Amino acid sequence: MFISKLFFPVLRDVSADAKLKSHQLMLKSGMIRQSTAGIYSWLPLGLKILKKITKIVCEEQDKIGAQEMLMPTIQSADIWKESGRYNDYGEEMLRIKDRQGRELLYGPTNEELITEIFRDNVKSYKSLPLILYHVQWKFRDEIRPRFGVMRCREFLMKDAYSFDLTKEDAIKSYNKMFLAYLRTFHRLELKALPLKASSGPIGGDSSHEFIILTDSGESQVYLDKALLDINIEKYDDSETSINAMVADYSKFYSATDEKYSKDEFESKVKKSDQVVTKGIEVGHIFYFGDKYSKPLKANILGKDGKNINSQMGSYGIGVSRLVAAVIEAKYNNNIMKWPLAIAPFEVAIIPLNNKSDPKSLDKGKKIYNELKANGIDVILDDTEESPASKFKNFELIGVPFQIIIGSKSVDDQFEFKELNGITENLSVSEIIIKIKKLKG
């Protein structure tokens, strides 16, 4: 992409309502625009990041054998009446009547709909275990939407649902998802902690929230600092390894506000290991047995020939919220540097003086084509703006690496700069090797 072609409306000032740095940056860099309270359009830069995050989320779901499908945004109220949640859900549910007067709603979550699909299409224990997921827009009619896409009304969620024959099997699915979640956040270069949580309106017996620790978070969290040192890369996909992982995380105290007990915290965690901080919830997983399969009569034939209700769990990741969460975690020194895996572009080529030295733009285009041919996602600054203004734009966009074509470029060596990092003089082929290696 040439930056002159990119629809990238920069705002120098944003409204005072935008309090979080993620909200400010997303507006300033032209990633999003609000269309009405709590409802946003994603402009090209924002969408590109959102799609890269979505891809990683999906890949980690696929790896544990979850299958992608897609449920609609609009649901019938009937199934919510069957589960008993239609009245319980309250005003956050966007209720709709169609032209025939039928009661519909914009799905805030999908336990009912997936259970209905399971009920109508799965008849025997032989089809289990089954994990289905989708990435779809949800709507929750927040009374006071705020913080940009962090607490908005229309938001993108990955929600997965597991179906198992026994509680024991269901816990295995739960633990697999636990691993998938930690790996997902790890790939986003986020330190996400699984904390025991209350189940809220989803209900159920067991539940963990995944929290990114940052001062700007809304959730209060209490934990043993040993949790921060667990290295997720050491666990593999075997049942033994997954069990070890859950055991390691369970060994140490962690809780959100709702589950927090002062006495327990004090007695279980040494004073010097106590961490009390804030965080952003980016994922939530639940095991809830037959809470939905029973009222919705999602029976299957068990091994003994008798009908039983399957054991279910559900697993959410706030995909659109993650974009803001990454900014909260990574924005530093007034500069945004996106993790390479989800950066809107991997490398920026910046000829400093296009106006006075037209050859530098030609050089830039040549490097651009070489990087492209090597599968590198690259943006070229082909404008005649001043060097200062160019750097300012790229500090907003947050491309992690820059190739600067200026007075310091000698022959085929260029300044190769890592945002918030060091600058080296490298040839184009050295740069390509380096980027490819970093991409893994």
Place this chain on the structure above:
Amino acid sequence: MFISKLFFPVLRDVSADAKLKSHQLMLKSGMIRQSTAGIYSWLPLGLKILKKITKIVCEEQDKIGAQEMLMPTIQSADIWKESGRYNDYGEEMLRIKDRQGRELLYGPTNEELITEIFRDNVKSYKSLPLILYHVQWKFRDEIRPRFGVMRCREFLMKDAYSFDLTKEDAIKSYNKMFLAYLRTFHRLELKALPLKASSGPIGGDSSHEFIILTDSGESQVYLDKALLDINIEKYDDSETSINAMVADYSKFYSATDEKYSKDEFESKVKKSDQVVTKGIEVGHIFYFGDKYSKPLKANILGKDGKNINSQMGSYGIGVSRLVAAVIEAKYNNNIMKWPLAIAPFEVAIIPLNNKSDPKSLDKGKKIYNELKANGIDVILDDTEESPASKFKNFELIGVPFQIIIGSKSVDDQFEFKELNGITENLSVSEIIIKIKKLKG
């Protein structure tokens, strides 16, 4: 993917309501399930095809310089009041009130919202031309939803919007999109004809529908058969070539029902060249000048320093409908064969007698891994079902190529069968070369 793991609920019988073969096949093969009138869930098989089609649609948009973004599904009624369409749109618009009593709606199309984004973010002619697009779910509250995803209420649409300084430039954008559409349908192996059409509720001065000719279509179409012989591959991206293409298509008579004039048809087309048939509308493009930019006051600074309204066009493709349209066009001899570019899997490996000959499954797995390693999207039938039942399933799924491991496999030669085509004996490496070549 191993077929035993695929969530793929086959239906042997479907309801009598499913009249179109696409609707029947999508239900039978477990591609979709209706959740409520005109609202569907896409199961893994259906979603995979939908995503592959979406990818092709997006690639052709990107090639002409259109930029992807994403507008929300829920819009404020306010902008529709500004454009004057809020009352005009009628009962097909799903109108919603939120908890604060604010009037919202589920977007049936996005001219208003994109014009608002343009108004707020583009100030000068220097930012033009600009083409933005998104692929997003839309809702039209059809009075009688039918034909599965062909005429449903919640559907996936790619809609693009162009902004230009002059009418002349706007026609250039229109013509580029004309080419992108023909290329898109060509890659889906569909013969789509651009027909002059009336503009309907979008409004405007110029409009073409893109129609797939098939007897099961809802639209009546009239055309000169010379149109069927135009080869889209001969045009390149240059302005000259694009103009030649539009001229070629305009030379011959074509019209939908609304634009049809008997006198004109009879006088312009020789009796022997007259084609009167039915078709499925899969795309629609409009040039409508300042129809939205004027009431919404989307002014930009012109070259002479004066404010002017930009010249706009809009361009839709029914992405979810395309899945059904491909089936209508390709279903033959009771067998579905997906075009390779959008097939749910490119190759199926079918060991015929897993039960009596366990080694055949091992062989199948070995081939599976080889194909995977070569980037081929492959499915392995690891069930113990009878050969007849296996073939029946694959005739539903529509994988275009099969590797059959049975009595006719000698040494390292396997039966390699094209659905509805010939069977050869080939080695795995010959098969890999063949598939790669076909994928281009």
